[in-house]
Amino acid sequence: MLHDLHTARERIRQGETSAADELEAALSAAKSEACKGSFLKLHEASARAAAASAANRERPLAGLAVSVKDLFDIAGDTTAAGSAVLADAPPAVTDSPAVARLRAAGAAIIGRTNMTEFAFSGVGVNPHHGTPWNPADPATHRVPGGSSSGAAVSVATGAAYIGLGSDTGGSIRTPAALCGIVGFKNTARLVPLDGALPLSTTLDTVCAMTRSVRDAILAHEILAARTVTRSNAPLSAYRFAVAREQMLDGLDPTVARAFERAVRAFRDAGAHVEEIPLAQIHGLGAIQSLGGFTAAESFAWHRKLLAEKGAGYDPRVRARIERGAAMKAHEYIELFAARREWIRSVQQSLQGFDAVLSPTVPIVAPPFADVAPGEARDAEFFRINALLLRNTSVVNMLDGCAISLPCHVPGELPVGLMIWHGALRDDTILNIASQAESALLAH
Structure with a gap:
């Protein structure tokens, strides 16, 4: 079992290893067959330099490997977002704030990771750069989940301790669930x-x-750039809701068993767990029937690029972006009002609960062959994409925060438990997750 960053940092302090040795192990993992297709570019020289400089300073990340999704600016690199049409774009002049903060904390930025083109899918398929192999099943090429596909595989294979990514409808939590790692989606405004x-x-x-x-x-x-307020309160101090409507529909048998075990672990730990309808979730389909924020806002950004280089897009991504062309100004404005009212209604239903428990995704990682590029598989691709993002996207529309924790047992494909709530509940969710992680392992 791979050790975490805290363990690596302690081993460095104790002189059992060094940041340089840890980095070489990470680079070896990044170049391994298990990580094939996960990195679009490795930054070996600069990562080694960062690891070497960490020996002289006490910084939080201690010169340990961090991967960066191809969505983020790294000074001197082209940010192509997993596409072919931006491959010749000029390189970034400066690091994005997220990369700069990680670097300042002592990260060894090991490289840029593969992703769904322009982050527009929860499956993780990329026709330009290949689709990383989910490391949970060495025998079958299963999708890693997306859009932060390469980031997830980099963490799951030992190539990075932190995989920087993004989450618009589940693109951190979905691949975390399918690959058996932890994915935290903070309240959007915080970063x-x-x-x-x-x-x-x-x-x-x-x-x-x-x-x-x-x-x-x-x-x-x-x-x-903030400090989480810690609490050691046990799970018995919290009150949890399990949302029945939609979140529990059509669960794969492996997911159903794992989720049932997870809820039982919470109850055995003394937590109060109550099933509630949360029927408002069904209303999201109507609110987003024209494509929602993602279609409208992505089309606004891509409109000129589509006119110039549309033929170079992944057809599945292009089709979803172009839905935004039909949205009228008044419909876009009304979407904001509908979302505000929906958030108000959900928050009212969740009053008195510290968090909600749900399966992160309702299915285990599907075989790549079912969703590989090609018109013959488009219908299945879009069906699976909708399933992979069905539960996670609720939290994005809520402007909330959520974490996905592994809740499967050895011998099962990975399953994620999602613990979530509304905006600015981040510290509570993280503190609950700390207790839940221990309870799930013990159970």
Whole structure:
């Protein structure tokens, strides 16, 4: 089992290893067959320099490997967002704030990771650069989830301790769930979006994947430039809701078993867990029937590029972006009003609950062959994409925060437990997750 960043940092302090040795192990993992297709570019020289300089300073990330999704500006690199049409774009002049904060904390930026083109899918398929192999199943090429596909695989294979990514409808939590790692989506406003190519300016969130909750807390504190208020309150001190409507529909048998075990672990720990309808979730379909914020806002950004280089786009991504062309100004404005009312209604239903428990995604990672590029598989691709983002996207529309924790047992494909609530509940969610991580392991 891979150790987390905190363990690596302690081993460095104890003289059992060094940042340089840890980095060489990470680079070896990044070049391994298990990580094939996960990195678009490795930054070996600068990462080694960062690891070497960490020996003389005590910084939170201690010169350890961090991967960066191809969505973020890194000074001197072209930010192509997994596309072919931006491959010849000029390189970034400066680091994005997220990258700069990680670097200042001592990160060894190991490289740029593969992703769904322009971050517009939860599956992780990329026809230009290939689709990384989900490391959870060496025998079958299963999708890693997206859009932060390469970031997830980099963390799950040992190539990075933190995978910087983004989450617009689930692009951190979905791949974390499918690859068996931790993914935390903070309240969107807490981390700057500057220097990240936008998908939806309303829903985009800058966040990360890690191997443990304590690493997730550290990554969030660095990215958000804030300190999480810690609490050691046990699970028995909290009140949880389980949303029945939609969130539990059509669960894969492996997911259903894992989620049932997770809820039982919470109850065995003394937590109060109550099923509620939360029927408002069904209303999201009508609110977003014209494509929602993502279609409208992505089309506004891509309109000129589509006119010039539309033939070079992934056809599945292009089709979703072009839905935004039909949205009228009054419909876009009305969408904001509908969202505000929907958030108010959901918050009212969740009064008295500290968090909600749901499966992160209702299915385990599907085989790549089912969704590989090609018109013959488009219908299945869009069906699976909708399933992979069905539960997670609720939190984005809520402007909320959520974490996905592994809740499967050995021998099962990975399953994620999502713990979530509304805006600015980040510290509560992280503190609950710390207790839940231990309870799930013990159970």
